[in-house]
Amino acid sequence: MGVNLSGRSFLKLLDFSTEEIEYLLTLSRNFKDLKRTGTPHRYLEGKNIVLLFQKTSTRTRCAFEVGAMDLGMGVTYLDPGSSQMGKKESIEDTARVLGRMYDGIEFRGFAQEDVEELAAKSGVPVWNGLTDLWHPTQMLADILTVQENFNYDIKGKTLVFMGDAKNNVARSLMVVCAKLGMNFVACGPEACMPASDVVEACEPIAAENGCTITLTQDVEAACAGAHVIYTDVWVSMGEPDEVWAERIEQLEPYRVTTQVMELADPSAIFLHCLPSFHDTNTTIGADIAAKFGVTEMEAEDEVFESRRSKVFDEAENRMHTIKAVMYATLK
Secondary structure (H helix, E strand, O other): OOOOOOOOOEOOHHHOOHHHHHHHHHHHHHHHHHHHOOOOOOOOOOOEEEEEEOOOOOHHHHHHHHHHHHOOOEEEEEOOOOOOEOOOEOHHHHHHHHHHHOOEEEEEOOOHHHHHHHHHHHOOOEEEEEOOOOOHHHHHHHHHHHHHHOOOOOOOOEEEEEOOOOOHHHHHHHHHHHHHOOEEEEEOOHHHOOOHHHHHHHHHHHHHOOOOEEEEOOHHHHHOOOOEEEEOOOOOOOOOHHHHHHHHHHHHHHOEOHHHHHHOOOOOEEEEOOOOOOOOOOHHHHHHHHHHOOOOOOEOHHHHOOOOEOHHHHHHHHHHHHHHHHHHHHO
C-alpha cells in the first residue's frame, strides 16, 4: 500500500515512519526537478494557506510562500503584529477561525504546545515551521542535501552536530538520523547536550534502523571519518543577549574550523541551517566582535565559503521539501 499523508499535520518527525519520511524526500526531489525544468505544477489551485509567524525568518517564509504559489495556492502572511493570537484571542479560538477560512496553517513560534493546539482545533493540516523544541521542515531539506551529495545512499553515514546540541535543530537531527539509519553524534559541552527524553526516544529507533546515537565532548573522536559536519548559532532566537558571554566561553572549542573538517571523511560536507555568524558583516556579528573580540562564531568563514559547504543548496531545498509537505497533506 502506498503512503497517504492527506489531512495529516506535520508537527514533529517522531510522528512519522521511516517510509513516510522517505516518501516526502522522494516527492521533494520530484518537485525540485519540476522547478528546475520550469514545468508548471499548480496541483493545489484554489486552496489557500495562512502563515502564522511569532518568530521572523527568511528561508521559512520564502519557502512556504513560493512553494504555495508554485502549487497554485493563495497565501496570507500574519506577523506578530498582525494577529491577536495569544493576546486578545486564545490559540484555540484562533485555530477554529482560521480553520474555517484556510486549507492549511503554518506556525513558526515558541511553544510546541501552540502548534499542537492549532492542529487539534483547526480541523485542517498544520505545519510546524519551527518551535523551541522541533524544526521538522528544516530536517527534510538537510537530508535531501545529504542525499544529493552521497548519491542518495545515506544509510550508515555519520552526521556530527557541533555546539549547542540541546537546541531544536540538534534534537530534530537526532530523530531524522535515527529514522533513516544515519549515525548521529552530538559534540559539545555537557551542559549543551540533548535532553535525556529525546535520547531515550531515539535510541530504540536507531537500533531498529542499524545506526547509533553518540554524545561526546571529544571533537577529534566525534569528527573522525564523519560524512556531515553540522552546526547552528550559539544563541537561539528568543534567548536573552545576556547568555552570549557564557555560550562563547562554552562553545568556542566546538567551532567548525578547517582543522575539524580535515578530521572528517574526504567527501564530508558542511551544513548550517542559517543564518550564520561566520564573519562580522551583520549587526550582531559586529557587536559580538566589539564586545568579546570574536570575529567568527560557530563556523570559520573559510569553512563556510569552502567547496565542502553546501549551505545554500540546503537553503534552496527548504522550498522543495516544504512544497512536498504541503502537497502531500493537502492533495
